[in-house]
Each structure stands twice: as structure tokens, then as C-alpha cells.
Amino acid sequence: MNIWKISFRNFQYKPLFTVLSVLVLSISIALLLGIQQMDTTFQKQLENNVGDVDMVVGAKGSPLQLVLSSVMHIDNPTGNINYDEAQKIAKNPLIKLAVPISYGDNYMGYRIVGTNNDFSSLYGAELEDGRVVEKPFEVVLGATVATQLNLNIGDSFLSSHGLAENSIDEHSEPLTVVGLYKPTGQVIDRLIISNLETIWLAHHHEEEGLEEEHTEEDGHEEGHAPEEDHKGEHSDHEAEITSLLVSFRGPVGLLSMPRNINTTTNLQAAIPKFEMDRLYQFTGIGVTTVTWIAYIILIISCITIFASIYRMIRERAFDLALLRTYGSNTFQLVKMVAYEGFLIVGIAFFFGILFSQTGLYFIFKMIAQQYKQHIPFEIPFQSVLQTGALVFFMVMLSIGLAIFPILKMNISKILSHEK
Amino acid sequence: MIKTSNLAFKYDRSDVVFNFPDISLGPNENLLILGKSGIGKTTLLHLLAGLLSPISGSIEIDGVTIHTLSEQKMDKFRGHNIGLVFQKNHAIRSLTVMENLKTRLFFAKKPISKTAITDLLEQLELTDCKYHGLAELSVGQLQRLGIAMAMIHQPQIILADEPTSSLDDDTCTTVMKLLMEQANANNANLIVITHDQRIKSLFNNTLTL
Incomplete structure (x- = not known):
């Protein structure tokens, strides 16, 4: 027999009560950890998706929309821009790399992006x-795309018009897979890369055959905003693109060029990092709120633990007094109660991590399905440690406060009240 | 061996001063202390067990003046040399019979010998409930466990506070006989305080407060 064993038996003695204490504490630990982890993962993911894109040039509209559509590929484009005009901007010596992109089609919900071969270098993607x-x-x-759709080199498929999955409005020209990229954890993983001509040609054919249908269906215009421009463009034989992704040589370009473009041309320049920070500030409010809720739950569970330990000490006053008559000293009794606390915290922490990790796994899986992108799943050890330290401190404080009556215990009084 | 002289005690928030007659017990001597409720029987027992400190007088057990010991030393001394039997609460509720006895030895800092425990349980007819929790024991079995708990570490003195008042006549006699036998076998002094007149005849040595 030793103190640990006695603590363990006390811990087992009231199973329902113990289970409830552990459960409340582990849920709050799970919430705290889960929120922190989700927060850091999303922030990292957003930053990651920006890749080397310092500036994006597109049609006038909301800068956030431009970034979400052309960099994140989760929104509809603001419109089209003239390719020649874009190329003039691209010649600026401050620019290291300017990649034109054009899109408006999809295959099974995955966007087809017409671009040049520099696109992959923005994301550091290599051919597998x-x-x-x-x-x-x-x-x-x-x-x-390759793994989810089970496509391989040599396979071909028909793309659909618009950015959402549909099988009614297919293009007639099949696309053939000639290469596969290695996974990057960035936006390029869920894109189908082609060249600009593919998009132009597909829509050129389209117009000849399906013009009437297009004007009737409004829904397409949203998914494929440049519709009207296209018609004009083709009659003028002027090529258009959706946007131009720019990577600068140094910070000077970032300081001068966006403002220059916004004031002197009818194009719009947006800075992805800036827009993402802005977006993050909006969503950050939600994260902060949930974090506070988690802290409140943590405080409540600490109060619960405090109350249960305090009650346990009161209920077991006679047992504790008996232990004193057996020769145990106050310090041994404190140790005994503290060990029970350790057990509860330890087990609650284990389950907290388990709950948060399984929960996040399913949330990320859901997101991955919805946004067609795999999000790298990592445990942030620092926040686990921080939360761990905080929970441990709170619980130990509760135990410390609850143990205080033992230290002041008058054994004789407790023993003589047995009758 | 136990010796008290001019023992007096007063509770913190009370003006009543208890004065106790001197007690002197040689080896193997037993004592029955009788008295009405509120006369200070339990107080005297707690003084002897070092759970309370007297305002004056002295208590000597086996040559050690216990009321001058520090709290830590008193805990140790009590665990080692004194066995206490209570009226109702006999052992730790979350532990089994076996675990309770092991715990008692652990805190007394005596070697935990399974054979010694088994022997004692046999003598007290508790062998069958070795691994039972306290909730599964009858009142008589609990009282016998209480004796085992006061006995297992072979103390110098056994102090029993109303050990028989909640027992029927038969069990009362059995329990008292066991208590006295065990005390005798251990060469321990047995001091019983009670208002239970049934056990008066079992003692040669009585003190009425």
C-alpha cells in the first residue's frame, strides 16, 4: 500500500462522480485545444495559399473578391481584363514574375486554369x-485533383462551363492529361492547369454554337462573369484574361505599383497578404468569441473540480481523521488528495486531446471535401503545452484551496462527532 | 506502560476545565473508564492518544512524554504505538478489508506482512471477507475489522471509545473478549471508555469519572 494506491482507490470509489468531473474538464480542454489548432491551421493555410503572389491585377471590383477568386480560387472573378494591357504592366522592371490566368470552366468541381508554365513556380510545384x-x-x-478523380496521364475528359460542378453544360473539346504535380499543400493541388489558348478556344467554339443558350441562362454569368466581355472580345479579336498574378523583385514594387495601377488604369491591383489579413480580422472575431467560451467552460470545470474536491474532503473528513490516527501526517494527506487531482487532470487531458483531434480530423475532412483541398493536419505542441500548463495550474489551485481545511483539521473534533 | 498526572484540559471556546484522576498502568494491565455523557471520557481518550493537548499535567507512554512532542512526531508516535477502536467508523470506506490493514501498516511504517494480516483476520473470523469492501460487511464484522485495525501494527496501547454501544449482547461479549485477548497477546495496555454497563464485569480495574 502507498499513497498513490490509496488515491487511486479513492478515485475509483465514486465512479459516476469521477467520470463526470473528467468529462467536463476534458470537454473544455478539447474546445481550447481545438480552437487554437483550427485557428493556427487556417491562418497558416491562408498564408500558404498566397504562395509567391505579391499582387494580383484584375477587373475593378472588390479587392477581397479578386484575391479570393484569383489567388484562393474560392470565389467568382470580378471580370476580365485586356491581355495586352496586362502585358504592358508585366513589362515593369520591378516585377520578377507576372503570370496571366484565365478561368471559367471546371471538371467535377475542380477549376480549370488557363495560364503559362510560370504558374507552377509561384507555388513551387514540381512535376511528379x-x-x-x-x-x-x-x-x-x-x-x-489527380487522386480524388483518379485520373492519370493519357486520360481525357470533357470540361463543364462555369465554376460549379454540372454535367449539362459540357464543352465539346476533350482535355487530355499530360502531367501530374507533386502535392504542395497549396491551392495548386486542387487546380487543373492548362494554357490560355485552351480557355480561349473552348469559349470561341462555345460562342459559335451556344450563344443563344448563354444569354438565356443568367446563372452562368455569375460563374463565368466575363461572358459579355468575351463576346465583344472575340468579335474584336482581342484576347482577354481574368487576372495577372505578380511576384515582385523587392519591396519597392509592392509599395508603388498597386497604387499606380489603381489610380492610372481602369484595372484593379490587390495585395493578397493585405486582403487575407483583413479577412482574418473578420473571422478572428468569431475565433476570439469561441476561445472565450472555451475559457469560461474551463473556469466552470475548475469550479466543478474545486467543488467536488472540497465536498470529497468534507465527506471524507472522518476517513482523513482516521488516517491521521493511523500515523499519517498532514503532508501525506495533502499528497493523497493532490494525486487524485493529478489523475483527474491527466485523464481529462488525454481525453481532451483525443476529442479535439478526432473532432478536428472530421472538420478538416469536411472542409477538404468542400474546398477540394487537403489541409495539412498538425498538432501545435506549443498550444498543447500552454493549455496543459493553464489547466494544470487552475486545477492545482482548486485543489490547493480545497485542501486548506485538511491542514486546519481538528482530528479530535471530527472523531468525537462520529456518534 | 502508561502514566498520567494532574491532567487538566479546557476547550478553546469553553470555560469548563476538565480535571482527570491520575492513571497508572503497568505491563498487560487493562482499564475500564466509566462515566456519564459529557463528563469528558472521549476527551481523556483523545488526550491519551495525543489528539488533544492538556493545559496542564503530563502523559507518559513507555517513557515518552507525549504532550511535548511536535505534531509530526506525535503523528509518527501515534501510528507506531497506539491503536484506536471507534464506535462506528472503523476503517477507510474506499478500501477493502485487506487494503485497509495494509494502509494501517504503511502509515505505521511497519513491514507489510501478508501472513500477519491473514493470521489476524483468521483469529477475528474475517478471512472470508478479506477482499470485501466495507459496504459489504455486517455491523459485527465491521467492529471486528475495527479491532484488527487497532491491532495489526502491534501497538503498546489500545484505546477503545465505546466499542460495544451499538452491538447486541452476544456480539458485545464476543467483541470484548476478542479485544482483551488480542491486547493480551500483544502485551498491550487496553483502555476502554464506555457507559455500557454490560462489560463492567470483564475488568478488574475500573475508573469512574
């Missing part, structure tokens, strides 16, 4: 297999 796009109607697949 095959080669880059050389001719129109050839595509290279991002890693997620």
Missing part, C-alpha cells in the same frame, strides 16, 4: 510525372 502543357487542350493536374 509527365510533362508541362505544350499545346491547347492539354492539362496538368494538381495532386488532389
Whole structure:
């Protein structure tokens, strides 16, 4: 027999009560950990998706929309811009890399982006297999697209018009897979990369055959905003793109160029990092609120633990007095009660981590399905440690306060009240 | 061996001063202390067990003046040399019979010998409930466990506070006989305080407060 064993037996003695204490504490630990982890993962993911894109140039509209559509690929584009005009901007010596992109089609919900071969270098994506796009109607697949759709080099498919999955409005020209990218954990994983001509040609054919249908269906216009421009464009034989992704040589470009473009041209320049920070401030309020709720739950569970330990000491006053008559000293009794606290905290922490990790796993899986992107899943050890230290401190404080009566215990009084 | 002289005690928030007659017990001597409720029987027992400190006088057990010991030393001394039997609460509720006896030895800092425990349980007819929790024991079994708890570490003195008042006549006699036998076998002094007249005849040595 030793103190640990006695603590363990006390811990087992009232199972329902113990289970409830552990449960309340582990739920609050799970919430705290889960929120912190989700917060850091999303922030990291957003920053990650920006890649090397310092500036994006597109049609006038909301800068946030431009970034969400052209960099994050989760929103509809603001409109189209003239390719020649974009190329003029691209010649600026401050620019290291300017990649034109054009999109408006999808296959099974995955966006098809017409661009050039510099696009992959913005995200540091390398070819896993095959080669880059050389001719129109050839595509290279991002890693997620390839695995999710089970497509391989040599396979071909028909793309659909618009950005949402549909099988009614298919293009007639099949696209052939010529290469696959390695996974990057960035937005390119869920894109189908082709060249600009593929998009232009697809829509050129389209217009000849399906013009009437287009004007009737409004829904498309949202998914494929540049519709009207397209018509004008093609009649003028002027090529258009959706936006231009720019990577600067140094910070000077970032300081001068966006303002220059916004004031002197009818184009719009947006800075992804800035827009993402702004977006993050909006969502951050939600995260802060939930974090506070988690802290409140933590405080409540600490009060619960305090109350239960305090009650346990009161209820067991006679047992504790008996232990004193057996020769145990106050310090041993304190140790005994503290060990019970350790047990509760330890087990609650284990389950807290388990709950938060399984919960997040399913949340991320859901998000991955919805946004067609795999989010790297990592445990932030620092926040686990911080939360752990906080929970441990709170619980130990509760125990300390509850133990105080033992230290002041008058054994004789407790023993003579047995009758 | 136990010796008190001019023992007096007063509770903090009370003006009543208890004065106790001197007690002197040689080896193997037993004592029955009788008295009405409120006369200070339990107070005297707690003084002897070092759970209370007297305002004057002295208590000597086996040559050790216990009321001058520090709290830590008193805890240790009590665990080692004194066995207490109570009226109702006999052992720790969350532990089994076996675990309780092991715990008693652990805090007394005596070697935990399973054979010694088994032997004692046998003598007290508790062998069958070795691994039972306290909730599964009858009142008589609980009282016998109380004796085992006061006995297992072979103390110098056994102090029993109303050990028989909640027992029927038969069990009362059995329990008292066991208590006296065990005390004798251990060469311990047995001091029983009670208002239970049934056990008066079992003692040669009585003190009425």
C-alpha cells in the first residue's frame, strides 16, 4: 500500500462522480485545444495559399473578391481584363514574375486554369510525372485533383462551363492529361492547369454554337462573369484574361505599383497578404468569441473540480481523521488528495486531446471535401503545452484551496462527532 | 506502560476545565473508564492518544512524554504505538478489508506482512471477507475489522471509545473478549471508555469519572 494506491482507490470509489468531473474538464480542454489548432491551421493555410503572389491585377471590383477568386480560387472573378494591357504592366522592371490566368470552366468541381508554365513556380510545384502543357487542350493536374478523380496521364475528359460542378453544360473539346504535380499543400493541388489558348478556344467554339443558350441562362454569368466581355472580345479579336498574378523583385514594387495601377488604369491591383489579413480580422472575431467560451467552460470545470474536491474532503473528513490516527501526517494527506487531482487532470487531458483531434480530423475532412483541398493536419505542441500548463495550474489551485481545511483539521473534533 | 498526572484540559471556546484522576498502568494491565455523557471520557481518550493537548499535567507512554512532542512526531508516535477502536467508523470506506490493514501498516511504517494480516483476520473470523469492501460487511464484522485495525501494527496501547454501544449482547461479549485477548497477546495496555454497563464485569480495574 502507498499513497498513490490509496488515491487511486479513492478515485475509483465514486465512479459516476469521477467520470463526470473528467468529462467536463476534458470537454473544455478539447474546445481550447481545438480552437487554437483550427485557428493556427487556417491562418497558416491562408498564408500558404498566397504562395509567391505579391499582387494580383484584375477587373475593378472588390479587392477581397479578386484575391479570393484569383489567388484562393474560392470565389467568382470580378471580370476580365485586356491581355495586352496586362502585358504592358508585366513589362515593369520591378516585377520578377507576372503570370496571366484565365478561368471559367471546371471538371467535377475542380477549376480549370488557363495560364503559362510560370504558374507552377509561384507555388513551387514540381512535376511528379509527365510533362508541362505544350499545346491547347492539354492539362496538368494538381495532386488532389489527380487522386480524388483518379485520373492519370493519357486520360481525357470533357470540361463543364462555369465554376460549379454540372454535367449539362459540357464543352465539346476533350482535355487530355499530360502531367501530374507533386502535392504542395497549396491551392495548386486542387487546380487543373492548362494554357490560355485552351480557355480561349473552348469559349470561341462555345460562342459559335451556344450563344443563344448563354444569354438565356443568367446563372452562368455569375460563374463565368466575363461572358459579355468575351463576346465583344472575340468579335474584336482581342484576347482577354481574368487576372495577372505578380511576384515582385523587392519591396519597392509592392509599395508603388498597386497604387499606380489603381489610380492610372481602369484595372484593379490587390495585395493578397493585405486582403487575407483583413479577412482574418473578420473571422478572428468569431475565433476570439469561441476561445472565450472555451475559457469560461474551463473556469466552470475548475469550479466543478474545486467543488467536488472540497465536498470529497468534507465527506471524507472522518476517513482523513482516521488516517491521521493511523500515523499519517498532514503532508501525506495533502499528497493523497493532490494525486487524485493529478489523475483527474491527466485523464481529462488525454481525453481532451483525443476529442479535439478526432473532432478536428472530421472538420478538416469536411472542409477538404468542400474546398477540394487537403489541409495539412498538425498538432501545435506549443498550444498543447500552454493549455496543459493553464489547466494544470487552475486545477492545482482548486485543489490547493480545497485542501486548506485538511491542514486546519481538528482530528479530535471530527472523531468525537462520529456518534 | 502508561502514566498520567494532574491532567487538566479546557476547550478553546469553553470555560469548563476538565480535571482527570491520575492513571497508572503497568505491563498487560487493562482499564475500564466509566462515566456519564459529557463528563469528558472521549476527551481523556483523545488526550491519551495525543489528539488533544492538556493545559496542564503530563502523559507518559513507555517513557515518552507525549504532550511535548511536535505534531509530526506525535503523528509518527501515534501510528507506531497506539491503536484506536471507534464506535462506528472503523476503517477507510474506499478500501477493502485487506487494503485497509495494509494502509494501517504503511502509515505505521511497519513491514507489510501478508501472513500477519491473514493470521489476524483468521483469529477475528474475517478471512472470508478479506477482499470485501466495507459496504459489504455486517455491523459485527465491521467492529471486528475495527479491532484488527487497532491491532495489526502491534501497538503498546489500545484505546477503545465505546466499542460495544451499538452491538447486541452476544456480539458485545464476543467483541470484548476478542479485544482483551488480542491486547493480551500483544502485551498491550487496553483502555476502554464506555457507559455500557454490560462489560463492567470483564475488568478488574475500573475508573469512574
